[in-house]
Amino acid sequence: MKTKIKSGILYTLILLLTPILWVGCATPPPPKPVETKDFSRVATILVQRLLEKGVLDKVANPPAKLRFLTVVNKTIDHMDTSLFSNKIEVALNESGKVSITLNPAMGVDYILSGKILSTYVPTSESRTRTYTFQLTLTDPQGSAVWVGEEEFTK
Amino acid sequence: MKTTRYLSLAMPLLLSLTACRTVNTTQPANPTATRQMIPDQRITTDRSLDFDARIVGVNQAAVGSGDLVKVQVEIQNNSRHRQRFNYKFEWYDQNAMLIQAPAPVWIPKEIEGRETIDISAVAPNPQAKDFRLKLIE
Numbered sequence: 665m666k667t668k669i670k671s672g673i674l675y676t677l678i679l680l681l682t683p684i685l686w687v688g689c690a691t692p693p694p695p696k697p698v699e700t701k702d703f704s705r706v707a708t709i710l711v712q713r714l715l716e717k718g719v720l721d722k723v724a725n726p727p728a729k730l731r732f733l734t735v736v737n738k739t740i741d742h743m744d745t746s747l748f749s750n751k752i753e754v755a756l757n758e759s760g761k762v763s764i765t766l767n768p769a770m771g772v773d774y775i776l777s778g779k780i781l782s783t784y785v786p787t788s789e790s791r792t793r794t795y796t797f798q799l800t801l802t803d804p805q806g807s808a809v810w811v812g813e814e815e816f817t818k
Numbered sequence: 819m820k821t822t823r824y825l826s827l828a829m830p831l832l833l834s835l836t837a838c839r840t841v842n843t844t845q846p847a848n849p850t851a852t853r854q855m856i857p858d859q860r861i862t863t864d865r866s867l868d869f870d871a872r873i874v875g876v877n878q879a880a881v882g883s884g885d886l887v888k889v890q891v892e893i894q895n896n897s898r899h900r901q902r903f904n905y906k907f908e909w910y911d912q913n914a915m916l917i918q919a920p921a922p923v924w925i926p927k928e929i930e931g932r933e934t935i936d937i938s939a940v941a942p943n944p945q946a947k948d949f950r951l952k953l954i955e
Contacts, residue, residue, distance in 0.1 A: 704923045711920075712940040721883035755920040759943045761882075 695784075695793040696818045700747055706797045707751030710812045711759070719801065719810050720761040720774070728773040730762045735778035739795065743780065752778070752799070774809065775802050792817050838898040840931035853877040867955050870901040871929060876951075885944040890936050891951055898931040905953050907939035909946035917946055924954070 714720065720728045732753060735745040756762045765772060781796040794817045801810040858876045862868045874892040881888040895901050904924040909917045920942055929935050939949070 701923065704921065705925055708920060708923050709925070711942075715886055715942075716881045716888060716940045718882040721885075751920065755942065758917075758919045760945075761943075 693791065695791055698741065698743055698795060698818065702795075702816065702818075703748040703751050706814045706816070707748060707755055709814050710797065710799050711752060711755035713812045714756075714799070714801065714810060715759055715761065717810055720759075723773045727761050727763045729771065730756070730764050730774045730776055731766075731768065731770075731772045732764055733775060733777040735780060737780050739780055739782035739793075741782065741793075745778075745780065748778070748780070748797070752776075772804060775804070776800070777802070838931055839900065840898055841933035843934060854879060864955065867901075867903060867953060870895055870897045870899075871903045871953060872896055873951075873953075874934065881940060887941040887946060887949070888938060889949050889951075890938040892934060892936050893929060894934045895929040895931055900931060901929050901955075903927055903929070903953055903955055905937055905951060908950045908952070909941055910948040910950070911945045912947045914948065917942055 720726075720730075723729075732749065735749050735752075737743050737745050753764055757764060762774075777800050779798045779800075781798070782793050783796075784791075784793045794815060797814045799812045800808055802808050853875075855875050855877050858873070860873065872894050874894050876889060876891050878890075879888050880886065889907065904926050906922050906924045908922045911917060925937075927935070927937060937951075941947075941949075
């Protein structure tokens with residue numbers, strides 16, 4: 665009877681521990697790449713923050729004339745940053761608060777630029793990467809009037 | 819044999835209990851800020867999500883130069899476990915037409931056990947007058 669109980673306990677323990685051991689041995693999956701929906705989400709959040717601040721309304725002749733410089737990808741991943749820039753441009757344009765100009769010779773009220781950074785911390789459980797999207801709005805004299813940042817982990 | 823049965827029942831229960839983590843909160847009893855709460859209308863199709871991410875209240879304010887609506891929704895997790903959900907704000911103009919650009923996006927969010935959080939959104943333009951908030955697990 666005692667042997668039966670002992671083998672029963674052993675059997676239960678093996679059943680419970682096996683999945684834990686499997687998880688421990690498995691190689692963590694690689695980080696997922698940044699997708700278009702991530703760009704959309706971050707662009708929406710950052711533009712909302714910019715609009716909320718009301719800095720675009722503080723110009724003599726609205727809508728504010730804005731020049732959008734490039735978004736620099738400082739990560740090791742290949743990313744088409746124009747997808748992100750386009751989302752920002754669409755959201756800003758739809759707000760009715762800016763007029764985006766591509767001509768550098770034209771006088772502008774603000775200059776918008778962006779940066780994408782990433783940090784990678786691999787652990788035994790996961791291999792995740794944290795992305796930081798930064799947008800900086802500067803006046804023509806080069807003073808930053810607004811800085812926005814949004815992070816997410818993949 | 820009974821011992822084995824108890825053990826096999828107790829182990830998963832213990833494991834599930836250790837997974838729970840709840841949040842303790844402190845805030846002023848008499849807050850300085852006054853919230854402009856608005857009456858809301860709800861349609862609940864997922865009762866489980868409504869328990870794990872319940873909408874407590876909605877308040878609204880004018881932001882920017884006063885021409886943009888900002889909505890803040892207080893959400894409470896009534897369970898003891900962490901809950902992941904996605905939310906999306908859709909905006910409508912004064913004729914109740916959906917504002918399509920920029921396209922509304924799902925935003926993922928996490929709420930710990932017994933935690934209360936606020937999610938917010940700013941109208942995409944001054945024409946946006948009303949909103950609809952959608953939550954999905």
